[in-house]
Amino acid sequence: MKETFDLIDYALQKSGLEELKDPTQVQYLGEGAWHLAYLVQLRTGDAVVIRFPKTEAYGRNVEFNEAEIHAEYAGTKAYYELANQVKPGICPEFFYYHLEKDRTFTVESYAGKAIKLDQLTVVEAFHIGGELGEFFRKMNAGLHGLKGFGYLSWNGKHIEGKFQSDVSESMKEENNDYINDFKKFIDTYDGSISPSALIDLQACMENREIKNHTVVFTNQDTSPENILLHSDGTVCLIDPVPILYSGDSLAGNFLNNYRTLFPTFFNAPRYARHEFDRFEDRLKRIADGFLEGYSNGDLAVKRRVKQEEYIQLADLAVTHWQLLRTDELTSEQKIRYGERDAIGNRLTVLVKKIEEYQWIDEKSGTKLA
Numbered sequence: 001m002k003e004t005f006d007l008i009d010y011a012l013q014k015s016g017l018e019e020l021k022d023p024t025q026v027q028y029l030g031e032g033a034w035h036l037a038y039l040v041q042l043r044t045g046d047a048v049v050i051r052f053p054k055t056e057a058y059g060r061n062v063e064f065n066e067a068e069i070h071a072e073y074a075g076t077k078a079y080y081e082l083a084n085q086v087k088p089g090i091c092p093e094f095f096y097y098h099l100e101k102d103r104t105f106t107v108e109s110y111a112g113k114a115i116k117l118d119q120l121t122v123v124e125a126f127h128i129g130g131e132l133g134e135f136f137r138k139m140n141a142g143l144h145g146l147k148g149f150g151y152l153s154w155n156g157k158h159i160e161g162k163f164q165s166d167v168s169e170s171m172k173e174e175n176n177d178y179i180n181d182f183k184k185f186i187d188t189y190d191g192s193i194s195p196s197a198l199i200d201l202q203a204c205m206e207n208r209e210i211k212n213h214t215v216v217f218t219n220q221d222t223s224p225e226n227i228l229l230h231s232d233g234t235v236c237l238i239d240p241v242p243i244l245y246s247g248d249s250l251a252g253n254f255l256n257n258y259r260t261l262f263p264t265f266f267n268a269p270r271y272a273r274h275e276f277d278r279f280e281d282r283l284k285r286i287a288d289g290f291l292e293g294y295s296n297g298d299l300a301v302k303r304r305v306k307q308e309e310y311i312q313l314a315d316l317a318v319t320h321w322q323l324l325r326t327d328e329l330t331s332e333q334k335i336r337y338g339e340r341d342a343i344g345n346r347l348t349v350l351v352k353k354i355e356e357y358q359w360i361d362e363k364s365g366t367k368l369a
Helices: 002-014 066-086 122-139 167-188 196-205 247-264 276-295 299-324 331-337 340-355
Strands: 026-031 035-041 047-053 095-098 105-109 149-154 159-163 216-219 227-229 235-237 242-245
Touching: 002 035, 002 047, 002 095, 002 105, 066 095, 066 105, 066 122, 066 149, 066 159, 066 216, 066 242, 122 216, 122 235, 122 247, 122 276, 167 196, 167 299, 196 299, 196 340, 216 247, 242 247, 247 276, 247 299, 247 340, 276 299, 299 331, 299 340, 331 340
Parallel strands: none
Antiparallel strands: 026 035, 035 047, 047 105, 095 105, 149 159, 149 242, 216 242, 227 235
8 A cells, every 4th residue: 555655645746736644635436447546635625536547457458658648648638628618617627647657647636426326316317418418519619729530649749639631531431331331230130120220320421521620629438437516516527538529429429328328238347337227217317408408409409419329329239240240259348348148138229229219309399310
């Protein structure tokens, strides 16, 4: 433990805070997929969370890669800064990171406890989703000043999108890949699937485009474990996976996660401890609230987001089908998706969700296909 306390003391002083005087100031918060987290009570009365990268994640050793770590942590810092301009307090106000082999860390202000699905009413769940949807919509208008698109990379001086090619052409290629992969899936799938599934997916692609000026700085990971509640009940987002992409696409990703991925991945080691399948009703209400907050009553926006959700759902099914066709699953795949039987059973559920996908807006009764 002394080594851990020394690391925490080093992180505090390096980030311009205070030295650690008493081990009782430290509380172990737990571990995520990639980090160990500690809560430190400062003598000023404030609290910070210090995270250290794990040496092993998803069944493999994690090597020290300065460029990758810079991209991740500088991306988080940039996301927090823009997010707090868009909505003050939506992310931790203080964030500092340091790169050094065996002494890499992040320090950020403590923002509250993660939401507990078992303690939320459906009304509270809808409100949390609505607040997040409204924030995502406003974040789309945030001026990020970053070049390129896709996940972030480090060019030696600052972060930028991994891809610097024409974004419109890349979207066209992506659309074709979605269609071609889904065609291969339905042609070789052992079970039956309605012909309308491919027709609906093709319809989703008809007007799907993105241009350089519509690339937004958004977040791919807003799982319940990354949503905190301030003392006043407002939400705070931590540990983002920032991406330069289409805002509507990531809104659709949010819906697919909360309506499908989280509740159906209960038998995958990555998600098993959360027991999300027990709280499917609250997850769905968070998604419902998100769509209302994001669309702000605009049916055209709802239509685009629903189409993006459908694309994500279809792609999730394709991913499962591809995993089942591999000779042997890797340790990371088993942790993320579960064993082969779990993947096969989940694929059946995903196909059913595709076939029964609801294109009617429940609030207005309007068809969104």
